[in-house]
Amino acid sequence: MSKAKRKSSGNTFLFRLLRSFMAIVVLTGFVLGISFFIKGLANADSGKVLSYIRPLLAKLNISDEEIGQVAGKFVSREDAGESQDDVSAEEEENKSADKLAHTQDEVLIKLAVMSDTHNDFENLRSALSDAKEKGIGNVFFLGDFTELGLTEDLEDAKEIMEGGGIDYLAIPGDHDLWKTVGPENFLTIFKKNNHTVTLNGVKFVLLDNSANYTLIDDETISWFQKEIADADFVLLSQPLYHPTLQVVMGVVNGEEQSEVKSQAGQLLAMIRSSGVRAVIAGDQHASSTNDDPERSGLKHIVVGALTDDRNLQSPRYSVLDVYLDMDFDIKDVVLE
Secondary structure (H helix, E strand, O other): OOHHHHHHHHHHHHHHHHHHHHHHHHHHHHHHHHHHHHHHHHHOOHHHHHHHHHHHHHHOOOOHHHHHHHHHHHHHHHHOOOOHHHOOHHHHHHHHHHHHOOOHHHEEEEEEEEOOOOOOHHHHHHHHHHHHHOOOOEEEEOOOOOOOOOHHHHHHHHHHHHOOOOEEEEOOOHHHHOOOOOOHHHHHHHOOOOEEEEEOOEEEEEEOOOOOOOOOOHHHHHHHHHHHHHOOEEEEOOOOOOOOOOOOOOEEOOEEOHHHHHHHHHHHHHHHOOOOOEEEEOOOOOOEEEEOOOOOOOEEEEOOOOOOOOOOOOOEEEEEEEEOOOOEEEEEEEOO
């Protein structure tokens, strides 16, 4: 081989090596960029975030489903009360022992908690069918059946719920109030927006706190305070507390609504003064469980969304098991 050919071959090899190295650098930077971006979602609306990044990722042939899967992994790590790296081996062993301490024979009540279909009624049907196959006899729906609160959409949602073969109670989400800027359409179709029910001796209180800019009236507040005196679980449209995400009652698109935020604090103070075990809500489109910062033993749980759209996780609902000793466990069920 001539010197010229050897030199050309050497240059080609170096060029390919350099190109591979640069590709790795660019890809690493891209992944890190996504990581830091997702960490900044705490004060953002998931729909707006996805609308910003979707055009860029579309050019890279990354689908909406792939966006949700990737982002969901980051969000689930950010939302966890503690990261895997922070859990000691002893704590993991204790947690495993706790989980093994209960069997299905000890389940006092098993029920499903669902939220945020946003007109994705096919997923609602699938979730109800899956819950029924699991032998679940009760479901609580925590709001946002619809995208705009249209009467015909709420009627469709009710028809699906009643055809699911499972007893249910439902409260509205803020999107269900959209058309009437209030609960009128929801009340026309579902009749009630606040509930109390006792199942096998376990008391649940469902409170409609879905209005973003309107205070809950005094009569309802008095009713709530009375009902939680002996309640075990409170279920809401919007969370009252989250350690990082500002998608909570009294905060709309990152802007605090002072009076509503103050009322959220009032509700939380009532709950902390009661024997309620957990506050369960929807709206965030990302499931999580966190400890209350002030009252030991009180959990703040957010269930994931059923919708395929604007969802940073795969569509899902939750199954709540309450045991004979009043301990409880709640797990995600991801739709296939």
